[in-house]
Amino acid sequence: xxxxxQSPSNKVTEKGKDVELRCDPISGHTALYWYRxxxxxxxxxxxxxxxNSAPDKSGLPSDRFSAERTGESxxxxxxxxxxxEDSAVYLCASSVGTFEQYFGPGTRLTVT
Amino acid sequence: TQLLEQSPQFLSIQEGENLTVYCNSSSVxxxxxxxxxxxxxxxxxxxxxVTGGEVKKLKRLTFQFGDARKDSSLHITAAQPGDxxxxxxxxxxxxxxxxxxxxxxxxxxx
Numbered sequence: 001x002x003x004x005x006q007s008p009s010n011k012v013t014e015k016g017k018d019v020e021l022r023c024d025p026i027s028g029h030t031a032l033y034w035y036r037x038x039x040x041x042x043x044x045x046x047x048x049x050x051x052n053s054a055p056d057k058s059g060l061p062s063d064r065f066s067a068e069r070t071g072e073s074x075x076x077x078x079x080x081x082x083x084x085e086d087s088a089v090y091l092c093a094s095s096v097g098t099f100e101q102y103f104g105p106g107t108r109l110t111v112t
Numbered sequence: 113t114q115l116l117e118q119s120p121q122f123l124s125i126q127e128g129e130n131l132t133v134y135c136n137s138s139s140v141x142x143x144x145x146x147x148x149x150x151x152x153x154x155x156x157x158x159x160x161x162v163t164g165g166e167v168k169k170l171k172r173l174t175f176q177f178g179d180a181r182k183d184s185s186l187h188i189t190a191a192q193p194g195d196x197x198x199x200x201x202x203x204x205x206x207x208x209x210x211x212x213x214x215x216x217x218x219x220x221x222x
Contacts, residue, residue: 004154033210042118042200043155043212056209091154100145101202101210103154 002026004104006092012110013082021077021107025094032069033101034077035091036061043091049075050097082111115139116203118213125191126221133186133216135201142204144177144184149198149215158186191220 005024013019025032030051035043045059049069060066064082069075079086089108093101116137125131135144143162147155159168161177161184168175172195174187184201201213 035212040198040215040217042214043202045209045211048209093154100157100160101155103156105152105154 004092004094004102006090006104006107008107009105010108010110012112015084015111016081018078018080019082019109021079021090021109023075023077023092023094023104025073025075025092026102028072029094029096029102030072031095031097032075033093033095034067034075035093037089037091037106039088046077046090079109082109084111087111115205115211116201116213118199118201118216120216121214122217122219124219124221127192128190129220131188131191131218133188133199133218134183135185135203135213136183137203138182139203139205140181142181142207144181144204145202145210146175146184146186147200147202149200155198155200188218191218193220193222196220 007022032049034046036046037043047067048056064080067077087110089106091103091106093103095101116135119134143160145160146158148158149155159175164179164181166177172189176185196219199216202210204210
């Protein structure tokens with residue numbers, strides 16, 4: 001079956017522009033996570049969706065970051081007025097409850 | 113502030129050597145996972161440990177969960193170049209959310 005997919009795989013944008021990153025989770029996975037990973041470092045939690053519950057947004061670094069998820073399907077992470085420090089790989093993962101997380105390949109964002 | 117601290121941050125060894133990576137916290141976790149990540153890809157789960165004191169073996173890899181469920185270790189015996197990658201621990205906190213460690217970058221030289 002298909003794994004987690006993310007698009008685009010790479011995104012180069014100018015400082016100040018808005019970007020939208022997409023994640024398609026594995027069908028039937030109720031939980032969806034977004035993480036940020038700076039070069040060679042660990043994963044920084046951004047936001048967590050679980051079923052129809054209110055999302056846990058505690059990891060979003062600023063109000064320029066937002067995310068939505070439609071039911072138990074696709075999710076989009078939006079970064080408004082991008083800054084150079086937003087440059088990183090953005091990873092999405094889905095899981096059944098709190099079991100194994102399956103990760104997508106990530107979107108590499110470069111803000112120039 | 114990092115909830116999970118991993119050490120060492122970097123490790124470069126020769127093929128055939130043994131190594132241990134540590135994952136420590138002052139918090140108690142419901143479970144702990146170890147992932148391996150290769151460049152350009154997402155992390156892939158290696159193991160999940162749930163019970164305090166639990167030891168799991170996966171070929172040359174041995175994983176241990178501390179008795180108090182606050183720490184874990186990953187031991188690799190006779191490392192091979194194919195083991196090269198970023199190793200990440202992730203703790204499930206309050207049965208709700210995963211926190212990842214900062215990662216250990218392992219390079220095994222042939």
